[in-house]
Amino acid sequence: MSVDKATVAKIASLARIKMGDEELERMVPELNNILEWVEQLGEVDVSGVEPMTAVIENHLRLRDDVVDADPKTAGGRREDVLANAPAAEHGFFGVPKVIE
Secondary structure, eight states, rough: OOOOOHHHHHEEEEEOOOOOOHHHHHHHHHHHHHHHHHHHTTTTTTTTTTOSSSSSSOOOOOOOOOOOOTTSSSSSOOOHHHTOOOOTTTTTOOOOOOOO
């Protein structure tokens, strides 16, 4: 795949970049070199490689979500918490509809 001056002008127009004729001519070989490099990447055999989301494997460093045994802050107090809510529905805080 290769681009010509008209294609570069259209890309510049879509990107709202003002370019003169000299700049357009200079960009044609640069974009063609980039496209050749991308085509070379397509030739690499990656059949045995699993997709990854990051170069370095990340682990979440969060605590386990467990119910605490402290009677003041522990779970199992839904009714006490919802007693302060202006509107409670089905065991949750009721909020007014925003989108109609």
